[in-house]
Amino acid sequence: MPASTGSSFILDDPAPLVEALLADGWRVIGPKLGDGAIVYDEIESASDMPRGLTDEQEGGRYRLREGDPNRWFDYVVGPQSWKKYLFPARQKLWSAEKGDNGFAIEPHEDDFPKTALFGARACEIAAIEVQDRVFDNGDFTDSGYKRRREATLIVAVQCARSAATCFCASMNTGPSADSGFDIALTELDDGGFFVECGSDRGAAILDRIGPAEAGTAELEAANAVTLKAAGMQTRSMPDNIPALLRENLDHPRWAEVAERCLSCANCTMACPTCFCSDVEDVNDLSGDHAERWRVWDSCFTLDFSYIHGGSVRRSTLSRYRQWMTHKLSSWHDQFDTSGCVGCGRCIAWCPVGIDITEEAAAFAAEPLAQEG
Ligand code: SF4
Ligand code: SF4
Structure with missing residues (x-):
């Protein structure tokens, strides 16, 4: 059956999805092991992702541990978020060169190829939507953010567990995303993935793979996974x-x-x-070249x-x-x-x-x- 928004499928593992994205020309950014934490970086195959790891988090504490070697996504969010790509920590805004008639200003646009964010959690999709309201709210649009956002495809991973620091359930932002993704994966307790299609772009990728259609049993198993993750949360935010x-x-x-x-x-x-950001102006020692940077x-x-x-x-x-x-x-x-x-x-x-x-x-x- 061809994929369409709202249709659902099953996959044994995420490898074919990463391959289909790469084959379709997407740069794929996903979770990786870096400096003892789960960070986000470019991946070239599913094997780049830190399978078998889990995390322990508490106030002022983050540790990775060996978990079930067969599990792909048994960790939650690490120190980095997707804002490092959509709203980079340092962005050059323009440069200026001194010529015979004074300075000529050249606006700078960073190179941002079409990019799949692989493994975005529900709270992270909610965070992207919060930043959308800041940077692309109709009245005031940050052109660089809008350009990067429009070139972004989101493959969500619904959380199968919560860390002790998570409280998304009380903020109504997780642990399961209902929207805001092109494709969503839920890693089932008995292995394999329940796959939801969230957009036409997601459907085009899924049609490259041709996965088997999911049934009611897989849907119920997926719902049980995220319900269990919500039930693990001990922290919460008061409604008022x-x-x-x-x-x-x-x-x-x-x-x-x-x-x-x-x-x-x-x-x-x-x-x-x-x-929040600041603007820094820098020039070289000759005084002939200047740049303006936006920094967090x-x-x-x-x-x-x-x-x-x-x-x-x-x-x-x-x-x-x-x-x-x-x-x-x-x-x-x-x-x-x-x-x-x-x-x-x-x-x-x-x-x-x-x-x-x-x-x-x-x-x-x-x-x-x-x-x-
Ligand atoms: S600034 Fe933030 S991270 Fe640093 S000590 Fe204060 S509350 Fe903690
Ligand atoms: S818990 Fe809330 S305030 Fe703290 S880092 Fe996450 S989104 Fe920001």
Whole structure:
């Protein structure tokens, strides 16, 4: 049966899918082992992916372990996210050369071939959709982001387990993606994959393989996999967090967390939705060549809030409060969505193990009394 949006199939392993993408001219980016973590990088075959590994994550802790050698995707998200491709950490915007009539400016467009993001988890697809609202929202469009996004195909992997740091179920962003993918894979407990087609582009790739059609038994087995992953989550975010933070800006808890926070910015670098950037101008020693670069920035740096005369947020208290209230509260006012998808990266990659869900729970447990 030809594939179409909504149709489903079964595959023994992901290798034919990687091969079909490569044969169709896609650059394939997928999970790889790098520096003791699962990172995202170009893959040339399914065997490049870290089969048989699993992860342990906690506040300030990330470890890979040997798992079932037959399992392909028994780890969850690592320190990197797909924003490293869609919103690169350093982007050249333009360069300028001095000539007889002054400087001539040459806009720069990075080379971004059509790219398949292989193994995107539900929370990561949600994070991409959050960044879509920032960079391509109709009124204001970042042309580079739009170009990269349009050249992107998403092969999702539905999570078969959750790490201790995951809380996507309480953010309604996972562990199973209902949309936002071209193809989605669920690794079944008894082996093999349930494959969902999510778009015409996904259908074209699946038709290259011609996989067997899935039946009700495989659909039920796939649903059981993601239900089990959701049931593993022990962390959660209170439903009323936007109002809770808005009403507790003077809560003593901010000073308590600021005592522990190093203002290192790791949480913002690891976060798949954080989008702040700075612009750097550089020139060579001759003064004849200049470049403008956009680089990731963070609300945890002192310079980030610098306006004439000094920085507005001088204390760690004010910077942590800015980050958490923007993420979970004022992001709703700006973009009609939360800025957090519950991936847990900021918990695992915080060097002192500060846990955004624990901080939220502290406000919920003892909110300031409201006047009136
Ligand atoms: S705030 Fe933390 S849990 Fe939420 S999306 Fe960012 S890194 Fe993930
Ligand atoms: S919360 Fe943790 S990761 Fe974020 S700035 Fe503070 S110490 Fe660094």
